[in-house]
Amino acid sequence: MFGRLAGVAMPAGDEGAQIHPDVAPAQGDIILTKRGVSAFAGSDLDVVLRAGGIEHLVLTGIATSGVVLSTLRQAADLDLARTVLADGCLDNDPEVRRVLAEKVFPVQADVTTVADWAAATTAAL
Template sequence: MVVVKRRASAFSGSDLDVVLRARGIDHLVLTGIATSAVVLYTLCQANDLDFGLTVLSDACLDTDPEIHRVLVERLFPQWADVVGVDAWLKGIAP
């Protein structure tokens, strides 16, 4: 299945929500470039759509390291489990 992403959020302007729900998926693991844009927008919309969320903090990147740090340490934990890739692969949750 290929979902074409058209906006900052992977959900905006796409059928991603329908595709995921049709497959019974209710938890997402987010990674990506532009922590302060693409990851943030997708996380907010996925949260509004009641998906469970995990953000892999060291699999995200932003042009401003301080903004990235604030997002993954202070904002994202309000809505998602935030862990590193190694911890996630080992099944270690916060």
């Protein structure tokens, strides 16, 4: 999927390597560099989550059949709780996204919408 980017190094100062201001990390946030399809591959994500006592992932993404699926499967192997926000996922093939959200993801995660998750999270506070 990302084969055409293999070996391509983007200089740290390059505009394309910058974090967009709308999602800029706050003071003290941890920044990890994703190096594989799964968010866990080649990163310290598992260590950071465990050190922070985080046991539940909420997944969204623009590559449902790649990043979201791979990260979900690895999170399951690591015994982390999982929620997928179906309408927060996108794929090049809408039918693939639909099948994953409706048939594959529910086997390994709670699947909900952004609005329902936000309402439940707000109610829990």
